[in-house]
Amino acid sequence: MTVPRPNLSWHERLYLPAVMGGLAVTLRRFSGTLGALVLGRRSKRVTMFDPEEKWEVPPGYRGAPTLVKDEDGREKCVSCQLCEFICPPRAIRIVPGEIPPDAPNAKIEKAPKEFSIDMIRCIYCGMCEEVCPEEAIFLLKDYAVTGLSRAQMVHDKARLYELGGVMPRPIKKWAAK
Template sequence: MIVQRKPLTFWERLYLPAIAGGFKVTWKHFRRTLFGGDNAAKQTSKGYYPEVPWTVADGYRGAPYLLKDQDGNTKCVSCQLCEFVCPPKAIKITPPGDSGLKADRSNAEKMPLEFEINMLRCIFCGFCQEVCPEEAIFLQKDYSLTGLTRSEMIYDKEKLLALGGTNAGIQKWKHKLEEAKVQETFPVKL
């Protein structure tokens, strides 16, 4: 589809109404923030960030961590889909290979020997979460990742698992089953 560029009218070509409109909008915001003290930090919490922690909204995409299931077992099965999909190539997975490391749960074959996320490269896009078939990696609410060295910012498996915690509520196959059942009834949404 080609959208024809509309010729500007005389007023538009003068640019003056646009300037006035721009001034109106910017002045409104300027006045509200400077004199009303009404800014984003005030709206979401009681004070400013380092002293008062920021209230993280639902759906915020923070740092990706690995999860354990309700029995405390590693959910990741080392399928390497997240490593493959990661746009900045921040994830590096070493599969068990010859070391013969078995999964610590009975319904999986294997688990990664090493799982590293370079938090300096991570762009918090959430592709890894989306692609994971086991729901083992989730973007959580951590937004303040700091370290004094580069190597400190490469999080290994133990650290990721420790930070990730347990989440028993998310059970992907159960959801899939529900989805399949719903689809069998052919709900027609209008």
């Protein structure tokens, strides 16, 4: 498809009216801010003090996925790898680990030896949270999970638990039968 070039009039070809129009918007905003600062005039603030101020996100907002522990600090994840299987961009990597038979939680059998989520790949779809049978993975409300390098954006197990924290839930898989 060919998009025809518009025929500009002579004053449009000067570009000065457009430049002056842009400057007028800047000056209008500047005088409004100056009036608010110097004279205490009320004006509608269009910026916020990030990261101290955050947007209120709606219920059901899907932020960064994290791992959570139960009230007693135990890992809920049992390394079933369903989330790894379902994740559309293949952002999750799990290495299952075996729980020693003499451990107090031995009836669970498995816990993740390694668990990482590549947040550069993640598309925040929430399917990992939905598929998890143990309620071990939850999406944060925080939308500003950042890093200074690609390596920092791959959240390892320690980072995922640090972000997720404790999530008290009714599932009591640790209780004796």
